[in-house]
Amino acid sequence: MSEVRTRFAPSPTGMLHIGGVRTALFEILMAHHHGGQALLRIEDTDRERLVPGAIRALIEDLRWVGLHFDEGPSFDEIEQADSAPPEGTGIGGPAGPYVQSLRLPKYKEVSERLIASGHAYRCDCTAERLAAERDAQTANKEPVGYSGYCRTRGVPAGVPHVVRFIIPEDRAVTLRDAVKGDVTWEKVILRDPVLLKSDNFPTYHLACVVDDHDMRISHVLRADEWLSTAPLHLLLYEALGWTAPVFAHLPPVLGTDGKKLSKRHGATFLSNFREEGYLPEAVLNFIALIGWSPGEGEEREIFSLGELKQRFTLERVNNAGGVFSYEKLKWMNGMYIRALAPDELAKRLTPFLERAGLVVDNAKLARIAPHVQERMELLPDAVPFIDFLFKESIERDMPSMLKKGMDAPTAETICTKTAEALESLPAFETPAIEAAIRATAEALGLQPGNAFLVIRIAITGKKVTPPLFESIYALGAPQAIARLRETAALLTT
RNA sequence: GGCGCUAUCGUCUAAGGGUUAGGACAAGGCCCUCUCAAGGCUUAAAUAGGGGUUCGAAUCCCCUUAGCGCUACCA
Numbered sequence: 241m242s243e244v245r246t247r248f249a250p251s252p253t254g255m256l257h258i259g260g261v262r263t264a265l266f267e268i269l270m271a272h273h274h275g276g277q278a279l280l281r282i283e284d285t286d287r288e289r290l291v292p293g294a295i296r297a298l299i300e301d302l303r304w305v306g307l308h309f310d311e312g313p314s315f316d317e318i319e320q321a322d323s324a325p326p327e328g329t330g331i332g333g334p335a336g337p338y339v340q341s342l343r344l345p346k347y348k349e350v351s352e353r354l355i356a357s358g359h360a361y362r363c364d365c366t367a368e369r370l371a372a373e374r375d376a377q378t379a380n381k382e383p384v385g386y387s388g389y390c391r392t393r394g395v396p397a398g399v400p401h402v403v404r405f406i407i408p409e410d411r412a413v414t415l416r417d418a419v420k421g422d423v424t425w426e427k428v429i430l431r432d433p434v435l436l437k438s439d440n441f442p443t444y445h446l447a448c449v450v451d452d453h454d455m456r457i458s459h460v461l462r463a464d465e466w467l468s469t470a471p472l473h474l475l476l477y478e479a480l481g482w483t484a485p486v487f488a489h490l491p492p493v494l495g496t497d498g499k500k501l502s503k504r505h506g507a508t509f510l511s512n513f514r515e516e517g518y519l520p521e522a523v524l525n526f527i528a529l530i531g532w533s534p535g536e537g538e539e540r541e542i543f544s545l546g547e548l549k550q551r552f553t554l555e556r557v558n559n560a561g562g563v564f565s566y567e568k569l570k571w572m573n574g575m576y577i578r579a580l581a582p583d584e585l586a587k588r589l590t591p592f593l594e595r596a597g598l599v600v601d602n603a604k605l606a607r608i609a610p611h612v613q614e615r616m617e618l619l620p621d622a623v624p625f626i627d628f629l630f631k632e633s634i635e636r637d638m639p640s641m642l643k644k645g646m647d648a649p650t651a652e653t654i655c656t657k658t659a660e661a662l663e664s665l666p667a668f669e670t671p672a673i674e675a676a677i678r679a680t681a682e683a684l685g686l687q688p689g690n691a692f693l694v695i696r697i698a699i700t701g702k703k704v705t706p707p708l709f710e711s712i713y714a715l716g717a718p719q720a721i722a723r724l725r726e727t728a729a730l731l732t733t
Numbered sequence: 734g735g736c737g738c739u740a741u742c743g744u745c746u747a748a749g750g751g752u753u754a755g756g757a758c759a760a761g762g763c764c765c766u767c768u769c770a771a772g773g774c775u776u777a778a779a780u781a782g783g784g785g786u787u788c789g790a791a792u793c794c795c796c797u798u799a800g801c802g803c804u805a806c807c808a
Contacts, residue, residue, distance in 0.1 A: 250808090251808050253808075283808070285807090285808080286807055286808065288807080289807065289808080363806095367806085370806090381734065381735095382735095383734080383736085383804080384734095384735090402806050423737070423738080424737095426736095428736090430736095430804075431804095434806050436806085438806060439806080441806090443805090443806070443807085443808085464739095465801095465802050466803090466808090467738065467802075468738090469803070469804095492802075494800095496743095498800060498801075500801080500802090529745065529757095530745065530746095533745085533746055533747070535746090535748090537747075537748085537755085537756095539747085539755080539757080540756095540757095541746095541756085541757060541758090558746080559739065560739050560740065561738095561739070561800090561801070562745060563745075564744095564745095565744050565759085567758060568744075568757080568758040571758055571759085574771090612770095613771090614770060614771040614772085615770045615771075689767055691767090692767040692768075693768070703768060703769085704769045706769085707768085709767085
C-alpha cells in the first residue's frame with residue numbers, strides 16, 4: 241500500500257459527538273497503523289448552521305481525548321474562519337488551507353471545469369419551482385428529485401444560480417467498499433444534485449471530492465449515512481478523471497433503543513463525558529470496540545492508543561451498528577481509574593472535589609487516593625467517600641450507628657476509649673491505628689465489626705467509607721480524636 | 734414510496750463450512766472481607782424465520798421479517 245492518508249472532516253455546527261470521536265479515532269488508527277498521516281479538515285460550507293467557536297471547541301475536545309492529527313488548520317486559518325478567537329496553537333501542514341471556507345476558488349474552478357466538459361450545468365430554478373416539482377412528484381407517487389429543467393436552458397453565469405451535476409441515465413455504479421464489500425446501484429436515483437450553491441459555497445459532495453483529491457487522501461472512512469451518496473462521489477471522480485480513494489463506511493453508533501445515539505440516551509457530546517468524570521483513555525478504548533474488534537481469539541479488551549494503532553485494520557471493522565453501553569463504559573472507566581498512579585488520580589480528582597465546594601488538602605488527598613481508587617467508576621464517585629476529610633464539621637448518621645443492638649452508652653464508651661487509645665499512640669500510622677482499635681474493641685468485649693461501625697460513623701459521618709484505619713490515618717490524629725470526642729458528647733446528651 | 738445497508742446471549746463481540754458457539758459488560762450464586770468496593774470462582778443467557786447448496790451451514794445463495802440510513806442550495 242502506498243502512502244496512507246486519512247482525514248477527519250467534521251462540520252463546525254456544534255459540539256463534537258461521541259460518534260464523531262469514533263470516526264476521528266478510526267482515521268488516526270488507520271493512518272498510523274500504516275505509517276501514514278491523519279488530517280483534520282473543517283467542513284464549514286453550511287453558512288446557516290455555522291456555530292461560532294465550534295472549531296476551537298472541536299480542537300480542544302480532540303486534544304483532551306488524546307487524538308492528535310498530523311495535519312490540520314493552522315492558527316491563522318482558524319482565526320480567519322471562526323469569529324470566536326482561537327486559543328492555543330493550530331496544527332498546520334503542507335496541504336492547507338484545511339478549512340473549506342478558505343478554499344472557495346478551488347471549488348469554483350472545478351465546477352467551471354465540469355460545466356465546460358458537459359458534466360454539469362447552471363440552474364436558476366427558484367425554491368418555489370423546486371417545491372412545486374416535488375409536490376407534483378409526491379402526488380403522482382413518483383420518485384422525487386430535480387427534473388433537469390435547466391439542463392439544456394443554458395443559464396448564463398451572470399444570473400444567480402447553482403451548479404448541478406448531470407447524473408448519467410441508466411448507469412450502474414459499483415462501490416468497492418472496504419467494510420461493506422461491493423455495493424451496486426443498478427440505477428443512480430439521485431437526480432442532478434447541487435454541487436455549488438448560490439452563495440458560491442460548495443455542497444459537501446463537491447467539496448469533499450475536491451479536497452480529498454487535493455490532499456491526496458487514500459482512504460475515506462466515514463459514517464454509514466454517507467453510503468447512499470457514494471455513487472455520486474464515484475461519478476464525480478470519474479467525470480474529473482481522478483482516481484477515487486478507498487471508501488470505508490463505518491457502522492453507526494446507536495442508543496439503547498437501536499436509534500442513532502442522541503441526547504435522550506445520556507451523554508453524547510464528548511464534553512459531557514469529560515464533565516461526568518470519564519477518563520479520556522477509557523472513552524477512546526471503549527469507543528474503539530464499537531464496530532471494531534481485534535479478533536483472532538484476542539480476549540483482552542483494554543488497549544492503549546498505541547496498542548489500538550498496532551492492531552487496527554479495516555478488515556476487522558464490523559458492518560452492523562452497535563449500541564453504546566454506558567454500563568460497560570463505566571466499568572471500563574473504573575478499570576482505567578484503578579490503573580492510575582495514586583498521585584495521578586489525586587490530580588484528576590481535584591477539580592471534581594473543588595466543584596463539590598470542598599477545599600482540598602493535598603496531603604490528605606494523597607493519603608486516601610489509593611483507597612478510593614477501587615471504589616469508583618467515575619471521578620465524582622470519590623466525593624461522597626472522601627468529603628469528610630475536607631470538612632470542618634460533619635453530619636453523622638446516628639440512626640445507623642445505633643442499630644442492631646448497639647446502644648448509646650456502649651457507643652459512647654467505644655468513642656471515648658478509642659479516642660484515648662489513639663491519643664496514646666507513639667506513631668499515628670495505619671498499622672498502629674488498626675492495632676489500637678482492635679485492642680480497644682476486644683477489651684470492651686465487642687465484635688470488631690460492630691465497634692468499627694460506630695467509629696466509622698463517628699469519624700466520617702457515614703456508614704459507607706473507604707477502609708476505616710486508612711481513613712483515620714488520612715484524616716490525621718487531631719481531627720480524628722476530636723470527632724470521636726464530639727460523638728461521645730453527642731451520645732451522652 | 735424508492736434506493737441502499739444490517740441481523741450471534743439483554744448489550745459489545747469471537748468463531749471467515751466441521752467448536753460442548755468462546756470472551757466481556759450487566760444479572761444471580763459462592764469465596765475473600767472493618768462498611769462499600771475491588772479481586773477470584775461460578776450459574777443462567779444467543780446464531781430472527783423459511784427455503785436451498787453441501788457428507789456437513791452461525792458461516793455461502795434466495796425469500797420473508799425486523800431495524801437503520803439516504804431520498805435538501807445539511808453535513
